Amino acid sequence: MSxxxxxxxxxxxxxxxxAAPMLLGTFSITLLNYIGIYALxxxxxxxxxxxxxxxxxxxAAFVGVAAYTTAWxxxxxxxxxxxxxxxxxxxxxxxxxxxxxxxxxxxGHFLSLSTIAxxxxxxxxxxxxxxxxxxxxxxxxxxxxxxxxxxxxSWQIYYLIWAIVCVSLLLVYNLLNSRLGRAMRTLRxxxxxxxxxGINAFRVKVICFVFxxxxxGLSGWLYAHMSRFISPTPFEPIMGIEYLMMSxxxxxGSPIGGVLGAAIITLLKNGIQDYLHLLVEAAGQLEIVAxxxxxxxxxxxxxxxxxxxxxxxxxxxxxSRPITADPLPVRSKPEPGSELLxxxxxxxxxxxxxxxxxxxxxxxxxxxxxxxxxxxxxxSTMFNLLTGALMASSGSIRFAEEEITRKQQSTIARLGIAxxxxxxxxxxxxxxxxxxxxxxxxxxxxxLLRGALRLNRHEEAQVRHEAMRQLERVGLGDKPYELAxxxxxxxxxxxxxxxxxxADPILLVLDEPAAGLRRHEKQRLSALLKAxxxxxxxxxxxxxxxxxxxxxxxxxxxxxxxxEKLCEGLPAEVRDDPRVQEAYLGGTA
Amino acid sequence: MDLNIASILAIDGLASGAIYVLIAVGTVLIFxxxxxxxxxxxxxxxxxxxxxxxxxxxTLPGTGGMVVLLACLATAAExxxxxxxxxxxxxxxxxxxxxxxxxxxxxxxxxxxxxYSESMWLRILFTLMLVVxxxxxxxxxxxxxxxxxxxxxxxxxxxxLHFTLVGVGLVFFGPEGVRTQxxxxxxxxxxxxxxxxxxxxxMVAAIVFSAMLYFFFDYTLTxxxxxxxxxxxxxxxxxxxxxxxxxxxxxxxxxxxxxVSGILIAPVNTIFYDTGFxxxxxxxxxxxxxxxxxxxxxxxxxxxVGVLESFAAFYNSALRDVIVFSLLIPILIWxxxxxxxxxxxxxx
Numbered sequence: 001m002s003x004x005x006x007x008x009x010x011x012x013x014x015x016x017x018x019a020a021p022m023l024l025g026t027f028s029i030t031l032l033n034y035i036g037i038y039a040l041x042x043x044x045x046x047x048x049x050x051x052x053x054x055x056x057x058x059x060a061a062f063v064g065v066a067a068y069t070t071a072w073x074x075x076x077x078x079x080x081x082x083x084x085x086x087x088x089x090x091x092x093x094x095x096x097x098x099x100x101x102x103x104x105x106x107x108g109h110f111l112s113l114s115t116i117a118x119x120x121x122x123x124x125x126x127x128x129x130x131x132x133x134x135x136x137x138x139x140x141x142x143x144x145x146x147x148x149x150x151x152x153x154s155w156q157i158y159y160l161i162w163a164i165v166c167v168s169l170l171l172v173y174n175l176l177n178s179r180l181g182r183a184m185r186t187l188r189x190x191x192x193x194x195x196x197x198g199i200n201a202f203r204v205k206v207i208c209f210v211f212x213x214x215x216x217g218l219s220g221w222l223y224a225h226m227s228r229f230i231s232p233t234p235f236e237p238i239m240g241i242e243y244l245m246m247s248x249x250x251x252x253g254s255p256i257g258g259v260l261g262a263a264i265i266t267l268l269k270n271g272i273q274d275y276l277h278l279l280v281e282a283a284g285q286l287e288i289v290a291x292x293x294x295x296x297x298x299x300x301x302x303x304x305x306x307x308x309x310x311x312x313x314x315x316x317x318x319x320s321r322p323i324t325a326d327p328l329p330v331r332s333k334p335e336p337g338s339e340l341l342x343x344x345x346x347x348x349x350x351x352x353x354x355x356x357x358x359x360x361x362x363x364x365x366x367x368x369x370x371x372x373x374x375x376x377x378x379x380s381t382m383f384n385l386l387t388g389a390l391m392a393s394s395g396s397i398r399f400a401e402e403e404i405t406r407k408q409q410s411t412i413a414r415l416g417i418a419x420x421x422x423x424x425x426x427x428x429x430x431x432x433x434x435x436x437x438x439x440x441x442x443x444x445x446x447x448l449l450r451g452a453l454r455l456n457r458h459e460e461a462q463v464r465h466e467a468m469r470q471l472e473r474v475g476l477g478d479k480p481y482e483l484a485x486x487x488x489x490x491x492x493x494x495x496x497x498x499x500x501x502x503a504d505p506i507l508l509v510l511d512e513p514a515a516g517l518r519r520h521e522k523q524r525l526s527a528l529l530k531a532x533x534x535x536x537x538x539x540x541x542x543x544x545x546x547x548x549x550x551x552x553x554x555x556x557x558x559x560x561x562x563x564e565k566l567c568e569g570l571p572a573e574v575r576d577d578p579r580v581q582e583a584y585l586g587g588t589a
Numbered sequence: 590m591d592l593n594i595a596s597i598l599a600i601d602g603l604a605s606g607a608i609y610v611l612i613a614v615g616t617v618l619i620f621x622x623x624x625x626x627x628x629x630x631x632x633x634x635x636x637x638x639x640x641x642x643x644x645x646x647x648t649l650p651g652t653g654g655m656v657v658l659l660a661c662l663a664t665a666a667e668x669x670x671x672x673x674x675x676x677x678x679x680x681x682x683x684x685x686x687x688x689x690x691x692x693x694x695x696x697x698x699x700x701x702x703x704x705y706s707e708s709m710w711l712r713i714l715f716t717l718m719l720v721v722x723x724x725x726x727x728x729x730x731x732x733x734x735x736x737x738x739x740x741x742x743x744x745x746x747x748x749x750l751h752f753t754l755v756g757v758g759l760v761f762f763g764p765e766g767v768r769t770q771x772x773x774x775x776x777x778x779x780x781x782x783x784x785x786x787x788x789x790x791x792m793v794a795a796i797v798f799s800a801m802l803y804f805f806f807d808y809t810l811t812x813x814x815x816x817x818x819x820x821x822x823x824x825x826x827x828x829x830x831x832x833x834x835x836x837x838x839x840x841x842x843x844x845x846x847x848x849v850s851g852i853l854i855a856p857v858n859t860i861f862y863d864t865g866f867x868x869x870x871x872x873x874x875x876x877x878x879x880x881x882x883x884x885x886x887x888x889x890x891x892x893x894v895g896v897l898e899s900f901a902a903f904y905n906s907a908l909r910d911v912i913v914f915s916l917l918i919p920i921l922i923w924x925x926x927x928x929x930x931x932x933x934x935x936x937x
Contacts (some may be wrong), residue, residue, distance in 0.1 A: 039643075055741050057748060102918060103921070106922065107625065109741055110924065113626075114743075114921045117874075117914045117917035118918060125908075125911055241745070241752065283799065286756065288755065289756035291753075292749050296731055
C-alpha cells in the first residue's frame with residue numbers, strides 16, 4: 001500500500017463522515033455524536049495508557065470537570081459556551097497538572113490505584129456540591145452557537161464534534177511521530193533507558209497525562225452542550241472503566257483504536273439495550289452484566305484489541321529511506337589528552353556493604369579506557385555512579401569541568417555521557433531507525449506544539465538523516481525499518497551503540513558490550529569501537545570482564561577488586577601485575 | 590467537640606474499621622498469593638448481608654441461584670480446559686470440586702428451608718455456605734485463564750468483574766435495601782461510653798479471625814505453602830506447591846472473611862446490592878496503607894480508615910467519601926517512597 005492508497009482511503013472516510021447526516025436518521029446521528037464524544041476520551045487514553053503506560057480509571061472525572069464548568073458558566077454565571085470551553089479546559093488541565101505532579105512518580109499498579117482514588121473523589125464531589133445542583137444536576141444548558149447559528153439539531157453539532165475528533169486525531173498522530181512522541185513511546189518498559197537518553201521521564205508523563213485530560217475536557221464540553229443537561233451519573237467511576245474498555249477493545253497501540261473502540265462499545269451497548277429485552281424481562285438490569293461479561297471475555301482472549309487483528313489483513317506501508325538533510329549541530333570535543341572525567345575518592349555503600357570504596361581514577365579525552373575486574377568487583381556500581389543511575393555516598397565525580405556527583409541521570413546524559421546496557425535495553429516494537437532517533441533527543445528541541453502542528457519538519461529530517469548515518473556507520477544500514485526486537489543479540493548491542501552515537505557523546509560508556517557475543521561478533525565490535533575512536537575523537541570507557549576483548553582494544557586499564565582500585569596502567573603492565581593475576585586466577589602459578 | 594462525642598465517634602469508627610479489617614486482610618491475602626487486586630470483595634460482603642436478610646425473611650436467597658450459575662460456568666471452563674490438555678482422568682475430580690460441592694451446599698440450604706427460623710447461628714452458617722463458594726468459582730472462571738497477565742490487566746479485569754457482579758446482584762437480590770435483626774441487644778456502660786453488644790461482637794470477630802489467620806500462616810503446612818507462593822511462585826512450584834491450589838485456598842479464606850464481615854455489618858447498616866463497592870474500596874484504602882503486603886499494617890490501616898470516616902462524617906457527612914478517597918493519594922505517595930521496588934518488570 002502506498003501513500004496514495006492511504007490518502008484515497010482517508011479521503012473516502014472523510015467524505016463518508018461528511019455525508020453521514022444527509023443519509024442517516026436523527027437517531028443514528030445522535031449515536032454518531034456519542035461515538036465522537038467518547039472517542040475523544042478514548043484517544044487520550046490510548047495516548048496515555050497504551051503508549052505512555054499510565055493506565056487511568058479516572059478519565060470520566062476529567063470529562064465531568066469540564067462539563068460541570070461549562071454548565072455552571074453558561075447557566076449560573078450567564079457566560080457564553082465559548083467562555084465555558086476556555087474555563088473548562090483551563091480547569092481540567094489545571095486539575096490534571098496538579099494530580100499528575102503528585103501521582104505520576106508512582107509505579108505500575110499503584111499509579112492506577114491512585115486514578116481510582118481521585119476519580120471517585122472528584123465523582124463524589126459533583127453529587128454533593130450545592131452550587132452544582134447535587135444529584136439532580138444542572139439543566140437548561142444553552143447550545144453552542146457559531147456566529148448566529150445555534151447548534152441545536154443533532155446534525156448541526158455532529159459536524160462540530162467530528163471536526164474536533166478529526167483534528168485531534170491528526171494532532172495526536174503528528175505528535176507521536178515527533179521528538180516528544182518518541183519519548184512517550186519509550187515510557188513503557190522502564191525509566192532507566194528513558195532517563196539515560198537525556199529524557200526527563202516524569203516531565204513526559206505529565207505532558208501525556210495533561211494532554212489526555214485536555215481531550216477529555218473537550219469531550220465534556222461537547223457533552224454538556226449536546227445533551228443540554230448534566231448530572232453526576234455519566235462521570236462516575238463506571239464510566240471511567242467504560243472509557244478504558246473502549247481504548248482496550250479498539251486497540252491501545254494506535255489512536256485510531258480509540259475511535260474504533262468508542263464506536264464498537266457504543267453500538268454494542270445500544271444493541272444490547274435493543275435486543276436484550278426481547279430475551280429477558282429484566283433487560284435494564286442485565287445490560288451491565290452482559291457488558292461486563294463481554295469485556296472480561298475480551299480481555300481473556302484479545303488483550304491487544306481489534307486493531308492489530310485488522311492490521312494483519314492490510315498491506316503494509318513501506319516508508320522510503322530517509323533523505324539527506326543538514327547535519328545536526330555537533331558538540332565541540334575537548335582537547336585530546338586533557339582530563340575529561342575525574343573520579344575522586346568515590347564511595348558507595350549499600351547498608352553495611354561497601355560496593356565501591358574510595359576509588360580514584362580519571363579518563364583522558366580521546367582515549368579508550370577499560371575498567372575491569374572479576375565478578376563482584378564493583379564495576380557495575382561504579383558504572384551506575386558515573387551515569388547517575390546511582391548516587392555516590394561520598395566523594396566527587398567531575399565531567400568536563402562540571403560537578404556531576406549529585407546530578408540526575410537525564411542531566412548527565414544531556415551533558416554528553418551516552419551509555420549502553422549490559423542487558424540490552426531497546427524498544428523492540430520500534431524500528432531500528434526510531435531506536436537510533438531516540439538518541440538524538442538531547443540534541444534537538446521540538447516540544448508539544450511544534451510536534452503536534454508539524455512545525456518540526458526540518459528538524460525531523462535532520463534527525464532521520466543523522467540516525468540513518470549512525471546506522472550505516474555501525475553496519476546496520478540495510479534495513480532501517482526492521483523492528484529492533486527481530487535482531488540478534490550481537491546486532492542489538494551494536495544498535496545500542498548507534499543510539500548512543502546519535503547523541504553525539506563526548507564520552508561513550510559501554511557496560512559489558514561483549515557479554516554473550518560470539519567470537520567473530522566480538523572482533524567486529526572491537527574493530528568498530530577502534531574506528532569510532534579514531535574518526536570522531538570520541539572518548540570511550542568500557543566496563544568488561546572479558547580480558548581478551550579489553551586487552552586488544554583499550555589504551556589504558558583500571559582494575560577493580562572487592563570494591564577497591566587494584567591498579568591502573570597500560571594493558572601489558574596490567575597483565576603482568578601479580579595482584580591482577582591473583583585477583584583473576586586466585587594466586588600466581 | 591467534647592471528649593464524649595469524640596469517644597463515641599472513635600468507637601463507631603473502630604467498629605466499622607473492624608469490618609474493613611476483615612475485607613482488607615482478605616484482599617491482601619489474595620493479592621499476595623495470586624497478584625489479583627480482588628475489587629469485588631466488598632460485593633461478596635454485601636451479598637452475604639443480603640443472603641442473611643433473605644434467610645430471616647424465610648425465603649431462599651438469590652445467592653443460591655448465583656452459586657449454581659457460577660458452578661456450571663466454572664465446571665464448563667475446567668472441563669474444556671482439561672479436555673484440551675488431554676487430562677481426561679482429572680475430570681471426575683473437577684466435577685466434584687467445581688460442580689458437586691457447591692451444588693451440595695446450595696442443596697442443603699434449600700432443603701433446610703423449614704428450619705430457617707430456628708436459630709440465628711443456623712442462618713449465619715447457611716449464609717456462609719452459600720457465600721464462600723463465590724470467590725473460588727470466580728477465580729476459576731475469570732482469573733485462571735489470565736493468570737500470567739500483568740497486575741494492571743488483572744486490575745482492569747477486577748474492575749469489570751465488580752461492575753458485572755453489581756448487575757448480577759441486582760438481578761438476584763432486587764433493589765431493596767436490607768437490615769437484619771441485631772445479634773444481641775446488650776448494651777455495656779463503661780463510664781460515659783456506651784458500647785453496644787453488636788460493636789463488641791464485630792471487634793471480637795475481627796480479632797478472632799485475624800488471630801486464626803495468623804496461626805494458619807505460621808503453624809500449618811498449607812498456610813506456609815500459601816506464604817511460599819506469595820513470595821515466589823516459581824520457587825514454590827519447584828517445591829511441589831501448586832500455585833493454582835494456593836490461589837483457590839486463598840480465595841476460599843478470603844471469601845469466608847468477606848462473608849463474615851457482611852454478616853456483621855448487616856444489623857448495623859442498611860445494605861443494598863451495590864453497597865459492596867464502597868465497602869470494598871474503604872477496606873482497600875486500609876490494605877494500601879499496609880502496602881498490600883503487610884497484615885499488621887493492613888489491620889492498622891483499615892481501623893484508621895474506619896475512624897477517619899467516622900470523624901469525617903461528623904463534620905461533613907456528604908463529603909466523607911471524598912475525604913477518605915482523597916487520603917489515598919498521599920498514602921500511595923508515602924508508600925511508593927517507602928517501598929523500593931524494581932521497576933523494570935514490564936518490559937514490552
